[in-house]
Amino acid sequence: MLSQQRILTSELAQHVGHRVVLQGWLHKLRQLGAVNFLVLRDRAGIAQAVLGPDELAALQSIAVESILAVEGKVIAAAAAPGGYELHDVVIQIINPVTEAPPVAINKKRVNAALPTILSSAVVSYRHPYHRAIFRLGGGVMHGFRRKLHELAFIEIQTPKLVGSATESGANVYSVDHFGQTAYLAQSPQFYKQIMVGVFERVYEVGPVFRAEKHATSRHINEYVSLDAEFGFIEDHFSVMEMVTIVIEAILSHLATCHAEDLALLEADMPQAIHSQDGRYFPWIHFQDARALLAEEFGATDTAGAVDLTPEHERLLGQWALNAHGSDFLFVVGYPMRKRPFYTHPDPRDPVHSNSFDLLFRGTELITGGQRLHRYADYLQALEQRGYSPTDFTHYLDAFRYGMPPHGGFAIGLERFVMQLLGLENIRLATLFPRDINRLTP
Amino acid sequence: MLSQQRILTSELAQHVGHRVVLQGWLHKLRQLGAVNFLVLRDRAGIAQAVLGPDELAALQSIAVESILAVEGKVIAAAAAPGGYELHDVVIQIINPVTEAPPVAINKKRVNAALPTILSSAVVSYRHPYHRAIFRLGGGVMHGFRRKLHELAFIEIQTPKLVGSATESGANVYSVDHFGQTAYLAQSPQFYKQIMVGVFERVYEVGPVFRAEKHATSRHINEYVSLDAEFGFIEDHFSVMEMVTIVIEAILSHLATCHAEDLALLEADMPQAIHSQDGRYFPWIHFQDARALLAEEFGATDTAGAVDLTPEHERLLGQWALNAHGSDFLFVVGYPMRKRPFYTHPDPRDPVHSNSFDLLFRGTELITGGQRLHRYADYLQALEQRGYSPTDFTHYLDAFRYGMPPHGGFAIGLERFVMQLLGLENIRLATLFPRDINRLTP
Numbered sequence: 001m002l003s004q005q006r007i008l009t010s011e012l013a014q015h016v017g018h019r020v021v022l023q024g025w026l027h028k029l030r031q032l033g034a035v036n037f038l039v040l041r042d043r044a045g046i047a048q049a050v051l052g053p054d055e056l057a058a059l060q061s062i063a064v065e066s067i068l069a070v071e072g073k074v075i076a077a078a079a080a081p082g083g084y085e086l087h088d089v090v091i092q093i094i095n096p097v098t099e100a101p102p103v104a105i106n107k108k109r110v111n112a113a114l115p116t117i118l119s120s121a122v123v124s125y126r127h128p129y130h131r132a133i134f135r136l137g138g139g140v141m142h143g144f145r146r147k148l149h150e151l152a153f154i155e156i157q158t159p160k161l162v163g164s165a166t167e168s169g170a171n172v173y174s175v176d177h178f179g180q181t182a183y184l185a186q187s188p189q190f191y192k193q194i195m196v197g198v199f200e201r202v203y204e205v206g207p208v209f210r211a212e213k214h215a216t217s218r219h220i221n222e223y224v225s226l227d228a229e230f231g232f233i234e235d236h237f238s239v240m241e242m243v244t245i246v247i248e249a250i251l252s253h254l255a256t257c258h259a260e261d262l263a264l265l266e267a268d269m270p271q272a273i274h275s276q277d278g279r280y281f282p283w284i285h286f287q288d289a290r291a292l293l294a295e296e297f298g299a300t301d302t303a304g305a306v307d308l309t310p311e312h313e314r315l316l317g318q319w320a321l322n323a324h325g326s327d328f329l330f331v332v333g334y335p336m337r338k339r340p341f342y343t344h345p346d347p348r349d350p351v352h353s354n355s356f357d358l359l360f361r362g363t364e365l366i367t368g369g370q371r372l373h374r375y376a377d378y379l380q381a382l383e384q385r386g387y388s389p390t391d392f393t394h395y396l397d398a399f400r401y402g403m404p405p406h407g408g409f410a411i412g413l414e415r416f417v418m419q420l421l422g423l424e425n426i427r428l429a430t431l432f433p434r435d436i437n438r439l440t441p
Numbered sequence: 442m443l444s445q446q447r448i449l450t451s452e453l454a455q456h457v458g459h460r461v462v463l464q465g466w467l468h469k470l471r472q473l474g475a476v477n478f479l480v481l482r483d484r485a486g487i488a489q490a491v492l493g494p495d496e497l498a499a500l501q502s503i504a505v506e507s508i509l510a511v512e513g514k515v516i517a518a519a520a521a522p523g524g525y526e527l528h529d530v531v532i533q534i535i536n537p538v539t540e541a542p543p544v545a546i547n548k549k550r551v552n553a554a555l556p557t558i559l560s561s562a563v564v565s566y567r568h569p570y571h572r573a574i575f576r577l578g579g580g581v582m583h584g585f586r587r588k589l590h591e592l593a594f595i596e597i598q599t600p601k602l603v604g605s606a607t608e609s610g611a612n613v614y615s616v617d618h619f620g621q622t623a624y625l626a627q628s629p630q631f632y633k634q635i636m637v638g639v640f641e642r643v644y645e646v647g648p649v650f651r652a653e654k655h656a657t658s659r660h661i662n663e664y665v666s667l668d669a670e671f672g673f674i675e676d677h678f679s680v681m682e683m684v685t686i687v688i689e690a691i692l693s694h695l696a697t698c699h700a701e702d703l704a705l706l707e708a709d710m711p712q713a714i715h716s717q718d719g720r721y722f723p724w725i726h727f728q729d730a731r732a733l734l735a736e737e738f739g740a741t742d743t744a745g746a747v748d749l750t751p752e753h754e755r756l757l758g759q760w761a762l763n764a765h766g767s768d769f770l771f772v773v774g775y776p777m778r779k780r781p782f783y784t785h786p787d788p789r790d791p792v793h794s795n796s797f798d799l800l801f802r803g804t805e806l807i808t809g810g811q812r813l814h815r816y817a818d819y820l821q822a823l824e825q826r827g828y829s830p831t832d833f834t835h836y837l838d839a840f841r842y843g844m845p846p847h848g849g850f851a852i853g854l855e856r857f858v859m860q861l862l863g864l865e866n867i868r869l870a871t872l873f874p875r876d877i878n879r880l881t882p
Contacts, residue, residue: 043640125638176615221602
């Protein structure tokens with residue numbers, strides 16, 4: 001029995017009139033009395049099979065999520081999901097389930113509060129809605145890598161156990177490494193810069209760790225960072241151009257290869273709007289953004305401010321949509337004192353930096369900019385901030401022995417998916433989120 | 442000056458007779474007296490430029506690895522690297538270096554001992570030989586992902602901070618997470634199995650952490666694991682078939698897209714040899730391997746043994762090459778007691794497992810197999826090993842609520858590159874290796 005090779009629920013149309021075997025999870029039993037169906041879920045979707053009284057009886061003793069093989073004849077049926085269903089079925093129970101799952105995953109949505117969804121993630125992610133979110137996350141990584149590979153970037157994997165608390169001493173996880181103290185990398189920043197000295201153009205997709213004691217809807221302690229860094233640039237506008245190219249490539253990849261996920265998730269895809277000269281998304285200088293916030297939005301807390309609050313970002317996102325019709329907005333030239341020591345100053349205005357944030361629908365999505373490239377500039381920057389160069393010996397060697405003007409950027413994967421889908425919490429876009437209260441599943 | 446767009450050293454042939462601009466590192470000055478050259482290195486390779494006395498003089502005050510832009514006319518020159526050189530040059534020093542690097546990177550090889558190469562990695566990896574090793578590592582990841590993507594596997598990124606010391610309590614790094622103890626994931630094993638319940642087919646490329654106090658030439662404490670897991674399999678032979686497909690795809694990708702790296706590294710590419718029935722690399726059962734080791738190689742320590750020593754693996758690798766002409770050999774059916782609790786036993790011989798190792802040139806490259814899929818089997822396996830099910834609640838829920846027969850495998854990225862290139866130490870294939878003595882660079 002069932003010796004035929006399995007086909008997927010999405011392939012029924014190619015087998016009309018023939019007997020086929022489906023394998024998957026018992027998604028639902030639809031007992032209508034006169035006619036009864038089982039709905040089977042596999043990686044491609046769902047399909048229904050018409051049950052006779054014997055098959056229905058055999059399924060009464062098992063719960064949903066049981067693993068089944070269902071053989072039957074493919075019949076066109078306009079009312080069936082996908083337009084086809086199986087008749088004259090033979091069912092094999094491959095792995096029975098005896099208890100109902102902690103959350104129902106065969107309704108339109110998982111009808112549970114976020115903490116329950118997350119605590120039951122092992123099951124709730126099987127729901128087609130949640131599944132689509134994470135398939136889309138895979139698509140974002142794919143689109144990112146594909147474009148950078150095409151542009152001669154080399155993929156690197158840099159260590160996550162590092163010997164010194166790099167970018168700042170705060171908010172870093174420490175780890176005992178055979179009696180030495182190691183730290184979990186807060187970003188691959190130093191390594192990707194070092195590797196510009198080797199490959200000129202590098203990227204990395206990997207975890208970063210922030211031991212921040214926050215409990216907001218848009219922060220988690222471990223997330224996936226999509227990092228790129230490249231040399232022989234003019235300034236931060238070269239980086240902004242690359243960001244624009246990469247974001248557009250990701251969106252285009254999603255539109256092409258994830259149309260079904262986007263439809264299921266009711267995603268509101270952003271329009272790719274370029275600035276006047278066509279090279280990048282619209283941008284505004286930090287100073288002008290502050291003035292705008294004060295003048296147009298009556299934000300009174302911007303004078304002397306060196307950063308933007310989430311509320312400022314929200315207002316600027318709104319402004320970008322109104323003024324430019326764009327879901328994206330670069331804010332350029334943040335004050336040097338709010339940016340890390342490796343940030344390159346604006347040569348014409350050294351209080352401000354050659355760095356930027358990219359806001360996506362009013363929330364920071366990407367941070368990037370031009371970095372210092374001269375050894376002497378690094379020594380000076382470290383001294384100004386009270387750091388000791390001996391804590392950065394290897395990193396500094398990259399600059400001591402020749403580095404081109406360079407810059408880069410980092411995209412938070414989960415943040416991107418959250419903003420793209422308008423999710424209310426980043427945890428919905430994070431496979432197994434870690435926060436101050438959550439280390440499992 | 443130098444307003445032209447940069448071209449790469451590999452593109453000179455397309456510009457013969459025209460003036461172009463190269464940008465890169467001052468790789469070497471070749472002062473022959475009558476004629477003098479500078480050799481410039483960029484991401485694509487090297488090129489030379491003929492220097493007049495003024496240009497030569499200007500370069501005397503700077504060291505190799507200085508960043509230069511060199512404008513000149515492209516002339517065919519049979520003796521030049523790549524067959525072309527620049528004449529009538531104008532040089533711009535973009536970022537001067539004042540000191541010679543700690544290791545010379547402009548000779549055929551970095552002439553230094555391994556610890557020196559690693560301590561100077563920031564510079565030594567710029568050498569074309571070392572650079573090619575890591576570009577090849579990028580190629581392995583690319584080939585792995587490309588094939589699995591094509592086979593409908595979904596990419597996941599699972600947390601590296603985990604709430605319990607999963608596979609075994611030993612050799613795990615612990616981390617303080619706001620007063621709770623977290624651990625660094627030794628593998629994505631539990632998560633990739635859980636995600637089979639969601640996507641059926643998943644893969645992940647990411648770091649894994651092993652706090653093992655070893656100091657061998659083939660172990661490091663943090664490495665990159667290429668993991669795959671998939672459902673609706675027959676048994677471990679389904680997994681071995683997938684391993685064979687994936688390894689062949691990686692090798693084929695390298696041969697196609699990394700021919701230059703392979704030539705530079707003098708790589709001895711393995712022949713993709715299938716077993717008799719053509720579905721996988723040759724295989725031998727653990728029991729038969731033991732008998733073979735005793736009979737053909739006089740290995741006296743195999744009786745009652747439940748594992749293979751590195752020396753056994755070496756001998757079996759030799760045997761596979763002689764008997765099958767294959768650099769790869771699956772050893773199948775390791776004793777259950779040496780495999781993790783989630784390993785599926787051989788139904789006909791439950792002392793042995795439905796698991797395998799793949800030896801590549803006599804060294805273990807891949808571990809894989811069929812996993813348990815029934816909830817009751819997990820409870821029993823945990824009990825037998827003295828584990829408490831409550832330590833595995835979320836993981837067990839995946840099986841409690843329906844999992845298909847499944848299996849998977851993991852490839853060590855650095856191990857693969859080491860074996861492919863015949864490197865004497867895995868550290869040469871590891872971007873910034875971590876071991877008991879090394880946390881930097």
